[in-house]
Amino acid sequence: MDTTVERDISRNAPHRAPKTKVARRLSQLRILEGRSDENIPDQGSVMLELQRLATIVEGSDDAIVSKTLEGTVTTWNAGATRIFGYTAEEMIGLPITRILPADLDAEEAEMTAKLTRGERIDRFDTVRLARDGRKVAVSLTVSPLRDAAGNVVGVSKIARDISDRKDTEDALRGANEALRNANEAALQLRVEAENANRAKTEFLAVMSHEIRTPLNSIKGFVDLLTNSTELTPQQRRYVHLVEASNAALLRIVDDILDFSKVEAGRMDLELRPFSLWSLIQDTVAIVAPAVSEKNVKLTVTIEPDVPEWITGDYGRLRQVLLNLLNNAVRFTEEGSINVEVRPRIAAGGRERIFFSVTDTGVGVPAEHQRRLFKPFSQADSSVSRRHGGTGLGLAICKRLVELMDGEIGIVSEVGQGSTFWFTASLPGASEPAREPASERVHDHIGGRKARILVVDDIETNLEIVEAYLRDSGYRVDCVSSGLEAIQLLGSAHFDLILMDVQMPVMNGVTTTQRIRALPAPIGDIPIIAMTANVLPQQVRSFLEAGMNDHVGKPIERAKLYNNVRRWLPRIESGSAGMAPNSSNFEGATFDDFVLVVGAEKARQIAVKFMESLSGAFKSTFMEAQREAHDLINAAGVLGLEGLVTACRRVAELAPSQESERSRVVMKELHRAQSIARQVVTKRLLPKLLGFPLPADAISARNFFQDRVDRP
DSSP states (O other), rough: OOOOHHHHHTTTTTOOOOOOOOHHHHHHHHHHTTOOGGGSSSSHHHHHHHHHHHHHHHSSSSEEEETTTTTTTEOOHHHHHHHHOOHHHHHHHBGGGGGSSSSGGHHHHHHHHHHHOOOOOOOOOEEEETTSEEEEEEEEEEEEEEOOTSOOOEEEEEEEEEEEHHHHHHHHHHHHHHHHHHHHHHHHHHHHHHHHHHHHHHHHHHHHHHHHHHHHHHHHHHHHTTTTSOOOOOHHHHHHHHHHHHHHHHHHHHHHHHHHHHTTTTTOOOOOEEEEHHHHHHHHOOOOOHHHHTEEEEEEOTTSSSEEEEEEEEHHHHHHHHHHHHHHHTTTSSEEEEEEEEEEGGGGGEEEEEEEEEEESSSOOOOOOHTTTTTOOOSSTTHHHHHHHOOOOOHHHHHHHHTTTTTTTEEEEEETTTEEEEEEEOOOOOOOOOOOOOOOOOOTTTTTTTTEEEEEEEEHHHHHHHHHHHHTTOEEEEEEHHHHHHHHHHTOOSEEEEEEOOOSEEEEHHHHHHHTTOOOTTGGGOEEEEEEEOSSSHHHHHHHTTTEEEEESOOOOOHHHHHHHHHHHTTSSSSSGGSSSSSSSSSSHHHHHHHHHHHHHHHOOOOOOOHHHHHOOOOOOOHHHHHHHHHHHHHHTTHHHHHHHHHHHHHTTGGHHHHHHHHHHHHHHHHHHHHHHHHHIIIHHHHHOOOOOOOOHHHHHHHHHHHOOOO
């Protein structure tokens, strides 16, 4: 081998090419090792090692490149050719800047300077230029080249092509960016949807309020006229017609409100035993007058296997059946309408009750049937003009039936009539024992009539509510603004306040907050919202503002009385809170519970409930929320309605509202707790055990526990 050629190559003479590739690689490796031919002690023994290293370098997929401190390339392997496109003959002896982007010259110079100073350089990612002008992403490992004396004489680099990885990272970055943009777009759409939904809710709220306000006046005065004894038969008939029209208009408003509850997922069922036969009879009686005005025969078929007493939501089941019956009457001019009820075994062996309403009316085309149970949909665009309706009734029915674990559908043919059917899970129940006549709730406090302040800016509303309350024996004062109410509270004592919400100058919410800021006892007076704002979120905002309850307009006399009596101050040792069907205790619910589970099980549950109730609500507000949540179910089955209401208000209060409202709701809860303990110890447990009750409540609890534990 011509070692002279090899030495020439080691001096990087670009004009003289090596005779053989191996010779060139050996010379490069000697430079890499910092040695020359003259100082190799054993040429033969080292030759094989150099050849092995040359093979490794040449066979590497990575680019292995070395350069002098001045930047001249001294080593260039096949991996470098594959990555950058230049051959060794084209690169050795030339400046390394040939593969450097212009903006990276400074980076290369700084790297060389660091190595010369003996500083360490970790692996890093950068970019180099290929022969065809492409930018190649590489991961560089850089090391200094030293001579025999240890001086840095050059730089060695191993470059790994990471273009695929970078492409993947770029693609991933692009995908992430696209995802981020999509999320932002989705968020924007969600915000727009929420804004649209909020606008719709606000529209429903305004519309509901504006319609209910005049309806309240109509209903109130009609109610007062109905109770008059001076009407002629013809006048009484006119009054009933006005009442029926008012009720029809109110049903439309209620449909809209029910639909808003469905959309918000707040439609719940109240499950209690009731007579199915009575429900059918009551529902048919409602539509009977309308049927009698047409040439239509109304029949009812109830199969013998259908239980008379069932457990379910009486009001919601009647709402579904009444909606189907009203539709049948509206669209049937002659022929018949038949209501059929029979048992049915659904898939999986589940027991259901099947209801159907079949008419001989106009029928529904097949292409329109699938739209019937969708919101705001009717069979054709002329239906609302010819027959009225919102197009919400069947959509609400569908949701209610689904809550009852059932299905709803239609079978119809144009000109041949329709059959609307639905199924519902309504377990059989025993007939509840009849409750003795309810004790009259005393409306007197400490020997005096209760005094109520009514706040409303509409004169007719004040006149109606005042007439209702005076008719029940209350003393009533009326004012037309929140400011007048606050001024009057400073000079007169009141037991209860009925507060309108939408008033000029100072609305009901602000007035309530001002009253709650006053010292006791004025700041603790129960306040009932009395308004046409009845959407769920509106009622919730009233309670959060410090109001105790809500009665919606149009005001129904019975509901007004119930709410007023619920919040009038009671003497806890008295019997008012324990009346069989007072607002605090529902005797029929308790008796139904005993019939279902038996006296022994009811006794055990009542004793455990008493244990939990006696130790509850003595710690933090958050702990009280947990305890209230845990007690709701047991309180409900025992008929302790006042405690259930108080527990719900505490459990549903948001943590952020603790400072604003917790004081009010906790006071209500402690009062309800006291009354519930009296009901359990003085009424429920003695009835279950048949033993006289010790006077002390704690002794009573131990007394009952002894008998439960007794074998």
